[in-house]
Amino acid sequence: MHGYPFSDTGSTFIVEMHDDVWERAGFGATEGQEFPPGVSDTYAVERIREIFADELAGHEVLTNNSKWLNFQTVRNECWHEGNLVLLGDAAHTAHFSIGSGTKLAMEDALALAACLHEHPTIEQALAAYQDERKPVVESTQRAAQASLEWFERIGMYAGQEPTEFVFNLLTRSRRITFENLRDRDAVFAAQVEAAFAARHGDGEPAPAMFQPVRIGGLELANRVVLAPMDMYVADEGVPGEFHLVHLGSKALGGAGLVMTEMTCVSPEARITLGCPGLWTDEQRDAWARVTRFVHERSPAKIGVQIGHSGRKGSTKLMWEGIDQPLESGNWEVVGPSALPYGPGCHVPREATRADLDTAVADFAAAAGRAVDAGFDLVEVHAAHGYLLSSFLSPAANQRTDSYGGSLANRLRFPLEVFDAVREVVAGRVPVTVRISAHDWLPDGNTDDDAVEIARAFVAHGAAAVHVSSGQVSKEEKPAFGRSYQTPSPTGSGRRWRRRPARW
Numbered sequence: 001m002h003g004y005p006f007s008d009t010g011s012t013f014i015v016e017m018h019d020d021v022w023e024r025a026g027f028g029a030t031e032g033q034e035f036p037p038g039v040s041d042t043y044a045v046e047r048i049r050e051i052f053a054d055e056l057a058g059h060e061v062l063t064n065n066s067k068w069l070n071f072q073t074v075r076n077e078c079w080h081e082g083n084l085v086l087l088g089d090a091a092h093t094a095h096f097s098i099g100s101g102t103k104l105a106m107e108d109a110l111a112l113a114a115c116l117h118e119h120p121t122i123e124q125a126l127a128a129y130q131d132e133r134k135p136v137v138e139s140t141q142r143a144a145q146a147s148l149e150w151f152e153r154i155g156m157y158a159g160q161e162p163t164e165f166v167f168n169l170l171t172r173s174r175r176i177t178f179e180n181l182r183d184r185d186a187v188f189a190a191q192v193e194a195a196f197a198a199r200h201g202d203g204e205p206a207p208a209m210f211q212p213v214r215i216g217g218l219e220l221a222n223r224v225v226l227a228p229m230d231m232y233v234a235d236e237g238v239p240g241e242f243h244l245v246h247l248g249s250k251a252l253g254g255a256g257l258v259m260t261e262m263t264c265v266s267p268e269a270r271i272t273l274g275c276p277g278l279w280t281d282e283q284r285d286a287w288a289r290v291t292r293f294v295h296e297r298s299p300a301k302i303g304v305q306i307g308h309s310g311r312k313g314s315t316k317l318m319w320e321g322i323d324q325p326l327e328s329g330n331w332e333v334v335g336p337s338a339l340p341y342g343p344g345c346h347v348p349r350e351a352t353r354a355d356l357d358t359a360v361a362d363f364a365a366a367a368g369r370a371v372d373a374g375f376d377l378v379e380v381h382a383a384h385g386y387l388l389s390s391f392l393s394p395a396a397n398q399r400t401d402s403y404g405g406s407l408a409n410r411l412r413f414p415l416e417v418f419d420a421v422r423e424v425v426a427g428r429v430p431v432t433v434r435i436s437a438h439d440w441l442p443d444g445n446t447d448d449d450a451v452e453i454a455r456a457f458v459a460h461g462a463a464a465v466h467v468s469s470g471q472v473s474k475e476e477k478p479a480f481g482r483s484y485q486t487p488s489p490t491g492s493g494r495r496w497r498r499r500p501a502r503w
Contacts, residue, residue: 001052004099013061014096015048016151025051027068044068071095071148073141079134080126087112092137094144097151098173104140108133143173163195178207213256216430216463218376220256221299228259228305228379228434230271232317237264237277239286248293251300258300260287262307262381263370265362268331269308269387272317278306278366284373291374303377304370305434306421308359310387311335311348311396323474335390336397336404336413342474350399356413359387364420371425377463378429380418383436384471388414392435392453393472395444407449411456422461430463438469440476 002014074093079086088105119125150172182189193205201211210222250258264270264277294302314330335348382388390396391413437450454465
């Protein structure tokens with residue numbers, strides 16, 4: 001129930017529920033019902049009085065053309081035509097849980113009046129009105145959408161400890177940060193920190209980011225993780241001074257865990273000639289120098305992400321032409337199907353059973369070298385359209401054998417790789433997996449598929465699932481939102497990152 005006052009004697013009273021709850025509560029069509037479902041009726045009012053008797057505490061429930069409906073979000077690309085102009089709910093709607101509908105309409109009206117006063121023609125005034133108000137409204141609508149989705153998924157939070165639940169409720173729109181909350185109510189903010197520390201940390205109140213955490217059997221001093229960042233500066237797959245300084249400095253800076261960039265399991269698994277690897281003992285020993293520094297000079301842990309580029313391999317360095325094939329010295333690339341990553345990219349050869357066996361063996365060997373090199377964690381890269389990711393995606397995998405078709409079949413090869421890696425490390429270090437939660441393609445994986453993919457890896461022993469999205473095809477069209485998705489500074493599309501990553 002959402003309630004908020006509209007006068008000194010009355011409040012708006014909105015009841016919201018899932019369709020199945022609506023049916024179970026008896027609000028659907030029943031035989032002999034005077035009014036059809038969706039229209040205000042005496043039965044609905046009486047039923048609401050019963051359900052919310054404690055909250056109403058004897059107060060009346062009145063009707064005001066009240067109806068059951070599914071909330072619709074209204075957006076308009078253009079707010080005016082000729083001398084006709086839209087404002088308020090005609091131009092935009094925002095979910096009632098942030099209570100901004102009337103406020104937005106009033107602000108629209110004030111801005112429209114001001115623009116008509118300030119500009120010589122109606123055409124200029126209406127253009128200025130839209131330019132001024134549209135960005136403000138879109139920001140509010142993003143917050144309202146986050147709030148709407150929070151209430152739609154309220155079951156995810158229903159089992160939380162009360163303080164945690166209230167904190168999530170208050171910050172659901174992403175407009176109120178923890179620091180905003182501290183400014184508004186320092187006592188409650190301290191209560192939130194204490195509750196989090198008691199349930200998830202070491203009991204000492206501190207910001208959640210700086211509480212310890214475990215990934216499998218690996219104890220981390222805090223929750224700051226340096227995400228894998230492709231640097232393309234290795235020589236013949238051997239990490240050098242750059243990697244020592246890059247990863248070592250982040251460990252010295254206080255991160256709980258630092259992750260290498262995607263480290264390739266064979267020469268043919270590289271994205272570019274600058275990618276590091278773990279297919280030789282020389283590479284293992286070079287990585288051992290980095291892990292020793294991290295362990296000797298900081299409390300940080302260090303993990304390695306191992307992967308195979310698949311159809312996205314044999315390309316130029318990023319700054320020479322992202323995803324563009326090498327001008328010479330190309331190697332053959334493989335994928336689940338003979339489909340290129342995008343226009344101008346390599347057309348891969350459809351992987352044979354022998355190719356898959358080789359890849360499984362290469363992953364296992366690389367994982368063994370990773371443990372010998374002193375890494376504390378191994379992450380299997382099954383995201384971003386590389387080999388394992390392309391097997392998972394129906395947009396890239398159109399095989400007709402047991403490795404294509406259903407999600408269970410598409411999972412088969414990535415799980416074979418994952419099992420081989422876990423067998424080699426034999427419990428000495430945790431093994432995690434990175435997945436793309438959404439392909440951003442009409443025929444690609446969605447969040448629902450990602451849940452099933454994550455469940456499958458967890459069932460096979462994944463200590464954590466590292467979630468990002470996209471990069472399965474150049475045709476992708478990512479969606480962006482508050483705390484949701486951020487583009488690369490290069491605009492390349494290779495570095496889409498879902499934020500925050502879910503460790």
